[in-house]
Amino acid sequence: MSIKETSVPADRRSAEAPRQKVDLSGLTVLAVFLAIVVYLSLSTGSFLSTANLMAILVATSLIALVACGQTFVIITGGIDLSSGSVVALAGIVSAMAMQAHVPVALAVVIGVLVGAACGLFNGLAVTMLGMNPFIVTLASMAMARGLAFILPNGATLFGFDDSFDAIGGGLVGFFPIAGIVSLLALSIGAFILGKTVFGSEVYAVGGNREAALMTGIPVRRTLLAVYVISGALAGLGGIILAGRLDSAQPIAASGLELNAIAAVVIGGASLFGGRGSMLGTILGILLIGVINNGLTLHNVEPFWVQFIQGAVIFLAVLFDSLNNKRKASS
Amino acid sequence: MxxxxxxxxxxxxxxxxxxxxxxxxxxxxxxxxxxxxxxxxxxxxxxxxxxxxxxxxxxxxxxxxxxxxxxxxxxxxxxxxxxxxxxxxxxxxxxxxxxxxxxxxxxxxxxxxxxxxxxxxxxxxxxxxxxxxxxxxxxxxxxxxxxxxxxxxxxxxxxxxxxxxxxxxxxxxxxxxxxxxxxxxxxxxxxxxxxxxxxxxxxxxxxxxxxxxxxxxxxxxxxxxxxxxxxxxxxxxxNRPIDKFVPKRDITPGLPLLEVERLASRGRFSDVSFTVRAGEIYGLAGLVGAGRSEVLKTIFGVLPVAEGRIRVDGADYQPHSPRRSLRSGIVLTPEDRKLEGLVLPFSIRKNVAMSTLKFLSRWGIVSARRVTGLAETSIRSLRIRTRSSGQEVRRLSGGNQQKVVLARAISVAPRIFMLDEPTRGVDVGAKVEVYTLIGDLAAKGAAVLIVSSDLLELLGLCDRIGVLRAGRFAGEVERADFSQDRIMSLAAIG
Missing domain, CATH: 3.40.50.300 (P-loop containing nucleotide triphosphate hydrolases)
Structure with missing residues (x-):
């Protein structure tokens, strides 16, 4: 085959090919999302109101933060089951710090650091001890939850400074601060994953860990980093949640990690690693957000909410695997 | 009938x-x-x-x-x-x-x-x-x-x-x-x-x-x-005549680039010594399980050194990790492309760029233009047959996959190439291209160390061949003394 034939159109095609692929895999989720939006705006008067849209933003801001970190971990082929517990633990520690008259700004930093420390624990166990991420984070999920009960003696802590509460429940104009924080995290996350050396390394480690090692990619450092990122974002989530509720509860955010993982998977990430994107995760979060909101607007019994969420996850993964099968046979 | x-x-x-x-x-x-x-x-x-x-x-x-x-x-x-x-x-x-x-x-x-x-x-x-x-x-x-x-x-x-x-x-x-x-x-x-x-x-x-x-x-x-x-x-x-599978070349080897002295890795091999000079192609022959790949992996920093010394360009070298080896100008293309060499669902672009992300980026941000540039150059110079650099490598033939691995190795601009079974599962046409490429690398002054189970390939390509038998260095054969019998008897009987 001559080189001239292939090299000229290659430039154009190569630029198009990957973009096309991302669109295709995200297209169904986007279509379902839009269909739900259209349905809800026609069937309810209040769906498109600013107040309701902002309510969705607030309601999804916590899961968005956790899912953002989770996206990094899942693309490396790992999983972080400890996120929900870390959210609770970080909220408790921040609250205790404030009760000990630590300034609010410092208490926020402490909360994030508590999350990062939990992530560091997970990351070290995975990289240095070679333990399985699922088991490690299952264990740290229980340990962090336990600490969230032990430290305040099982009590709920409340009565924070208004400036602390503003992070979770405050507004800039009509825009919720929590929403801004999570949008910021998602954008930065998208940039890091899509454009940076570190992002490329995250994909490579998840795509083929042996090959990544052999090509000089710092596998351990990359893995350690994704768990720290996931932990730190969960810590930030803990502060937002405590602020919004004006209380830090030991049982807060239990099961949250599963919703976050669901959002990432709905967004097209593979639990085997190497595949996924922040844009997909955002779509996954939005889908879960509007479904929950729609169910509330239609006064659907809360018992049904869980069932429907589960069904959505099932269908998303089903579609994905059918799609893969079709691709593999072509 | x-x-x-x-x-x-x-x-x-x-x-x-x-x-x-x-x-x-x-x-x-x-x-x-x-x-x-x-x-x-x-x-x-x-x-x-x-x-x-x-x-x-x-x-x-x-x-x-x-x-x-x-x-x-x-x-x-x-x-x-x-x-x-x-x-x-x-x-x-x-x-x-x-x-x-x-x-x-x-x-x-x-x-x-x-x-x-x-x-x-x-x-x-x-x-x-x-x-x-x-x-x-x-x-x-x-x-x-x-x-x-x-x-x-x-x-x-x-x-x-x-x-x-x-x-x-x-x-x-x-x-x-x-x-x-x-x-x-x-x-x-x-x-x-x-x-x-x-x-x-x-x-x-x-x-x-x-x-x-x-x-x-x-x-x-x-x-x-x-x-x-x-x-x-x-x-x-x-559908075209191939008179010679392996291109002829004349070399005058330069200074020793890779010296291995009494190298051992516990439970894998011991007492392995050889020297590869600049411009030289050195083959490691032996049966499967003789420890050939393990020698390469030990030099590359994947397996631990138990004993012995390695000198690179005359200076003592302590293998630590593939990452550090690559920085020191040593590269290894692994035996099993699919397991260790490539990220199969990724594009040619992403696979080729894996070892040089640092140089293809500024302030930690990868330049898509430079990655594509590297990939397009590799596709052209190694004649990788594909419709675009965005093609997933799992869709490529064995020969083209191997070329992607080699392209990435070359992108590091190493002085020492270690190639483990570089033509395994590669068709005849692509084999000749790989041989030519290996010859070019040596001609440009690199030291090339090849492990292959295809004895004819080693005989055609190498300047010297070291033979391993059951984890021990059984001997070395100069080009003038090359023969299948000589090497097989070292590898199998002693």
Whole structure:
């Protein structure tokens, strides 16, 4: 085959090919999302109101933060089951710090650091001890939850400074601060994953860990980093949640990690690693957000909410695997 | 005489691309039919049709004059067709016996496995394939070559009438190939028909009764093996004369770039010493399991050094990690492309750029333009056949995949190249290109260290060959003294 034939159109095609692929895999989720939006705006008067849209933003801001970190971990082929517990633990520690008259700004930093420390624990166990991420984070999920009960003696802590509460429940104009924080995290996350050396390394480690090692990619450092990122974002989530509720509860955010993982998977990430994107995760979060909101607007019994969420996850993964099968046979 | 298998005018297109056009092959019982052709010639697709994986668009298949239209791989198995794949399909955590009889384990009426019977039957099969391991051994602990024999054993146990061996010897050393050859002879005597697909023409001549050549999705020629010569076969495969597989080169080696002195890695090899000079191609020969790949991996910092010294460019070198080795100008292309060399679902671009992300970025942000530039340059200079640099590497042929691995190695601009089985599973045309490339690297002053199970390849390519036997350095042969016998006797007997 001559080189001239292939090299000229290659430039154009190569630029198009990957973009096309991302669109295709995200297209169904986007279509379902839009269909739900259209349905809800026609069937309810209040769906498109600013107040309701902002309510969705607030309601999804916590899961968005956790899912953002989770996206990094899942693309490396790992999983972080400890996120929900870390959210609770970080909220408790921040609250205790404030009760000990630590300034609010410092208490926020402490909360994030508590999350990062939990992530560091997970990351070290995975990289240095070679333990399985699922088991490690299952264990740290229980340990962090336990600490969230032990430290305040099982009590709920409340009565924070208004400036602390503003992070979770405050507004800039009509825009919720929590929403801004999570949008910021998602954008930065998208940039890091899509454009940076570190992002490329995250994909490579998840795509083929042996090959990544052999090509000089710092596998351990990359893995350690994704768990720290996931932990730190969960810590930030803990502060937002405590602020919004004006209380830090030991049982807060239990099961949250599963919703976050669901959002990432709905967004097209593979639990085997190497595949996924922040844009997909955002779509996954939005889908879960509007479904929950729609169910509330239609006064659907809360018992049904869980069932429907589960069904959505099932269908998303089903579609994905059918799609893969079709691709593999072509 | 009716044929055991008759495939006539078989055609197949995928998404509008014609992969097979009117392909016809015929196999008698007790015959070994060789099918040769470059990668992409359509051999694998043809076999997948026979195995019931794909359905043909046109043509017909008969087995002993009965029309055969497999819809699923199960249909093909029921008809006595067994394909031994390039990619092994073993269960690594089950025993050898359980793998051989997977799906047909002997069971008691309550459903438990008859262990003693299983072990006895497995031992009989293992004897037939010439594999000397206990039936209770976990497959995980076997070498690649041994696993391949287990796979062939599985075909035997399933009482196949037609066995397709797709690159059965791609990973075996000469020693193990001999066992395989005797296995094939025994099968022939039982009236089994064998389709033998291989890039090793030497083996094709050794085992086949007849050879069909495929090129560009067509069956272009079919003759009894005696009517072929190696040259005419290659010519038919590539449709262009190849007078020399390995380009000639004259070298004057420079200073020692890589010196290895009494190197040992615990439980793997010991007392290995050799020197590779700038501009020199040094081969490491030996049987599978002799520790050749392990020597490379130890120098590269993947396996720990137990004893010995390594000097790079005259200075002491302590291997630490692949990352640091790459920075020191040492590169290793691994034996198993798919397992260690490539991220298969990723594009050529992403695979080529993996080792040089730092240089393709600024302030930690990867320049898509420079990544594409590197990939396009590699595609051009290594003649990687693809429609774009965005192509997933798993869609490439073996030869092109290997070129992607080599392109990435070259992108680091190393002074020491360690190439582990650089032409394994690579077709003839691409092999020549890889040889030329290796020659060029040496000519530009790099030290090249090659591990290969293809002895002719080493003899043609290398300036000196070191031989390992069972983890020990058995000796070194200078080019002037090169001969297959000399090296085989060092590798196998001593």
């Amino acid at each position: 009716t044929s055991l298998l008759d495939m006539k005018d078989v055609s197949k297109a995928f998404l509008g691309v014609q992969v097979l056009t009117d392909v016809s092959i015929r196999l008698q019982s007790g015959e070994v039919l060789g099918i040769v052709g470059e990668n992409g010639a359509g051999k694998s697709t043809l076999m997948k049709i026979l195995a019931g994986v794909h359905r043909p668009d046109g043509g017909a298949i008969w087995i002993e004059d009965k029309s055969f239209e497999p819809h699923t791989p199960r249909d093909a198995l029921a008809a006595g067709i067994k394909v031994v794949h390039q990619e092994l399909s073993l269960f690594p955590d089950r025993t050898v016996a359980e793998n051989i009889f997977a799906g047909v384990l002997p069971t008691t009426p309550v459903g438990t496995i008859k262990r003693r019977r299983l072990a006895r039957d497995a031992a009989a099969v293992l004897k037939r394939v010439g594999l000397d391991v206990a039936p209770g051994t976990r497959v995980r602990s076997l070498s690649l070559a041994q696993r391949q024999l287990v796979e062939i054993g599985r075909a035997l146990s399933q009482k196949a009438r037609i066995i397709v061996m797709d690159e059965p010897t791609a990973t075996l050393t000469s020693h193990e190939v001999e066992f395989l050859m005797s296995t094939i002879a025994a099968l022939k005597a039982d009236g089994v028909g064998i389709i033998f697909i291989s890039h090793h023409l030497e083996e094709v001549f050794a085992v086949c009764d007849r050879v069909t050549v495929m090129r560009d999705g067509r069956s272009v020629d079919d003759r009894p093996v005696g009517a072929w010569t190696e040259a005419s076969l290659v010519q038919a495969m590539v």
